[in-house]
Amino acid sequence: MFSQFFQLSPTSPQNLFFNPLFLPHYPLFFHKIPFKSHPFLLPKPKPLLHFHPLLATPPSNPAPLPNDQSWQTHEAQEAISEFLQGFGVSQADSDSISSNSPRYLKMLVDGVRDLDELSLWGSCGAEGKDFAVAGDAVVGFKKKVLYMAKEKGDNGKVAFLESVGLSLSAAMNVARYLSAESLPALVHKVKCLKELLFSxxxxxxxxxxxxxxxxxxxxxxxxxxxxxxxxxxxxxxxxxxxxxxxxxxxxxxxxxxxxxxxxxxxxxxxxxxxxxxxxxxxxxxxxxxxxxxxxxxxxxxxNIELIKLRVLAFKEVAVVDKDMGKLLLKYPWILSTSIRENYKEVLYFFNLEKVPILSVHRAIKSWPHILGCSTSKLKLMVEHFDELGVRNKKLGQVIAKSPQLLLRKPQELLQVNLNCLYTSIII
Known part of the structure; x- marks a missing residue:
């Protein structure tokens, strides 16, 4: 069904299709897009040894570089660095990326070796046919790796994303999503994000x-x-x-x-x-x-206006801006739509129970998890408080002091001496 978009021979090493039709509309966590690969060029992930200076540790499940022929590894790294510099990335960044993307490098090296061993260069387009005609004596290994990198179609993004910690498969998926971004712009954004948020x-x-x-x-x-x-x-x-x-x-x-x-x-x-x-x-x-x-x-x-609007909904809970900042540090999810809607339901429920609104706000400020609790569950707990003689204003004083009691299981209330708690509040 894709023949109208792509004309590829069965043995073509082109294995990444960057077409807007296949890009997800939202974070790739909800989009499992398989990576299509040449049958002879499937990556073989192993543990990683090196890592990009932007990170302090390498990605998980590392594998060693293909060092059985160190000259090939060196040639491949130089090829990748030259390839990245061709997109406008500095030499220093290009060298760092090529040194810290071993799975990507291994995938290219394995691809070249497979095509050499199986004599399949002739089926790889005009340049591939030139390699087949010239033979190994004329065409260098580095040039073949450079050709393979170009044929991947991701314009160096996979190598860069692996170098900052992503696994090879994750880097391929994310690279598809970022196909419209230039590589230098992507490198710049990652550096800025690290400085703004991760410093x-x-x-x-x-x-x-x-x-x-x-x-x-x-x-x-x-x-x-x-x-x-x-x-x-x-x-x-x-x-x-x-x-x-x-x-x-x-x-x-x-x-x-x-x-x-x-x-x-x-x-x-x-x-x-x-x-x-x-x-x-x-x-x-x-x-x-x-x-x-x-x-x-x-x-x-x-955007800023949206944050301002959502923060405004909790103005009674956080009296001043600095209080709101402290609240957001631990409970930023209160800005979500469902939590804000439940906030109104919680206030209405406690109003019906004749609990003072000031006590409710103090309880929420002290323990915002109350906002994620359904009113049906709160009603069950309030009924158990009522059986223990704690209601109305007295209930307000108790939850303002220990709001987490509202989220306990009913049988756990029996382990709490509410009279002592209430007495301590009055004193």
């Missing part, structure tokens, strides 16, 4: 702890933004190290790009920098911006 120290295990709590207490229907966030958490939790890996700048950068490649389509000057400045103005320190983004990645795609 500080995040809260390590605290991010993972807050993510787990959000997943545990959420009991309402969720919108697309929260679904993306939960899928992001679940994907990381399934890997070695789990959600604690969010505390690693290197790993979290890799996970963000893999799940939200649209991040690399944002303008640094007109979008990223103004957003960072705005968040700083409402109390989010630049060195901790990453915490906020990792706990609710869709916020990075918001």
């Amino acid at each position: 500080g120290n995040n809260d390590g295990g605290r991010i993972g702890k807050n993510a787990r709590r959000m997943m545990m207490y959420l009991s309402i229907p969720i919108d697309e933004e929260l679904q993306q966030t939960l899928s992001f958490f679940e994907k990381i939790q399934a890997r070695r190290g789990g959600l604690d890996m969010l505390g690693s700048n290197d790993a979290s950068f890799r996970y963000l790009i893999e799940s939200f490649p649209r991040l690399l389509l944002l303008s640094v000057e007109s979008h990223m920098k103004p957003m960072v400045e705005f968040l700083e103005n409402i109390g989010v320190p630049r060195g901790r911006l990453l915490n906020l983004i990792l706990l609710f990645p869709p916020i990075i795609f918001y």
Whole structure:
């Protein structure tokens, strides 16, 4: 069915199709696009030894470089570097990328060797036929690797993405999504993102702890933004190290790009920098911006006016801007549509229960996970409080002091001495 778009022979080494018809419309986390490859040129992933200076650790599941013939490795690295420089990337960056993309390099080297051994250069277009006619004595290995890199069709993006930590398969998928971006622009954006968001120290295990709590207490229907966030958490939790890996700048950068490649389509000057400045103005320190983004990645795609509008909904909870900044550092997901809608439901519910609104706001500010709890679940807990003699104003004082009690299981309330708690509040 694709014959109307592509005219390729069965043995052609062209194995990446960068056509707008095949690009996803949203982060590739929801789009599993297979990588089509020449039958003789399938990549054989193994562990990685080197890594790009932008990252502190190499990507997972590394494999050694093809060093059985070191001269071929050296020639291939030079070929890749020259190939990248042809797109306007500096020599220093090109050398770094070629030295830190071993799976990509191995894929090209293996492809050249396979075509040499099987004498298939004649089926690889005009230039390939020239290689077949000239023979190994005339055509250098480096020139063949350069030809193979050109035939991949990704214009060097796969090599660059692998060099900053992505696996080869993830790099191929993301490269498809970024096909309209030039390689120098992509290199510049990654450097700017690292400087803006990944230059500080995040809260390590605290991010993972807050993510787990959000997943545990959420009991309402969720919108697309929260679904993306939960899928992001679940994907990381399934890997070695789990959600604690969010505390690693290197790993979290890799996970963000893999799940939200649209991040690399944002303008640094007109979008990223103004957003960072705005968040700083409402109390989010630049060195901790990453915490906020990792706990609710869709916020990075918001424009400033949208953030202002959504923040305004919680003006009673966060009396001043700086309070809102502190709140967003741990609970940025409260800006999602489903949470804001549930906020109205929660206020209405406690109003029916004659709980003072000030007590409700204090409880939410202290424990925003209440906003992810369904009113049906809250009603069940309030009924158990009522059976224990805690209601109305007294209930307001209790939840303002210990709001997490609302999210416990009913039987756990029996383990809490509410009278002592209430007495301590009065005193």
